[in-house]
């Protein structure tokens with residue numbers, strides 16, 4: 001069996017739509033105020049897809065930028081995973097992006113694990129690239145994307161949710177690295193909470209008569225809207241993210257005979273759902289605010305699966321040699337964390 005190799009991020013990219021939805025504009029749409037939004041969420045602006053922008057165009061733009069940043073030929077990518085919850089059609093977004101990028105014969109599939117979908121995507125790619133190396137001695141590359149069009153599923157008459165979400169995409173090319181490796185990943189899903197945050201009844205049941213097996217032809221597709229019991233989600237979110245950070249450190253220690261602790265963490269990227277959640281996670285981990293990423297929630301709102309990779313670009317080149325953790329939480333309730341080094 002070959003020696004283990006280091007696998008990490010070799011290139012990063014993102015795409016943010018040009019349209020900016022401000023709190024002042026939301027004040028004209030629903031009964032809300034800039035003061036309430038900033039106090040309760042920390043959000044000031046979000047980006048919203050306009051004509052000519054789509055999940056596919058955002059994912060392709062973010063991926064192209066990551067591939068360019070990695071300096072590799074896209075044809076060397078053997079696995080594509082796109083974390084996305086708002087691509088409500090087939091074929092998969094991954095297959096469309098694969099084709100647009102000119103990647104032949106990769107294993108390409110979407111992952112729907114709420115706002116943690118990017119973490120789940122990275123975990124799958126990391127495990128697969130490790131397997132390809134250990135089993136076949138093959139060094140290959142993977143592409144992880146988090147992209148979301150939350151504006152598609154947001155009810156802009158519901159003030160309790162419409163102020164929260166935005167659109168965007170972030171991407172990472174993953175492959176062999178000299179430094180800056182992924183140390184461990186951890187994911188889980190707590191299905192018992194699934195009803196607190198959902199987008200259901202997308203398609204009305206078309207079977208109208210079960211005895212006769214009659215199907216109703218739907219002329220108009222009614223998009224449902226996201227529904228969330230915010231305060232209940234809030235409480236589970238903080239608890240879960242803090243515990244997932246501890247779990248990923250413990251997994252790394254157990255697998256490698258190490259004794260890493262929370263005090264060794266230089267920086268955390270928590271899912272950017274709400275500034276209060278981000279701060280609570282930082283406080284529970286005894287990290288000062290400068291060690292916890294929060295610009296994403298202020299500037300782009302909650303971009304679901306895209307929020308963590310969008311954040312990486314804000315700190316590009318600033319954190320050399322850091323030990324960092326990404327941690328996310330969302331519908332499902334699916335959650336997870338990545339423990340990684342930043343390249344020297």
Ligand code: UT7
Pocket residue numbers: 031032033036037040041115159160161163197229230231232233234237273274277302304329330331
């Ligand atoms: O990414 C997936 C994970 N999602 C999350 O983690 C989101 C978690 N939840 C949250 O971030 C927060 O619960 C929210 C931001 C959604 C809500 O904040 P909150 O402090 O929990 O407020 P609340 O829902 O308890 O509402 C407090 C009050 C209510 O009024 P009354 O009943 O006290 O009179 C709401 O009707 O604020 C009212 N309210 C608003 N007022 C002005 C709710 N939304 C708004 C609004 N503008 N946009």
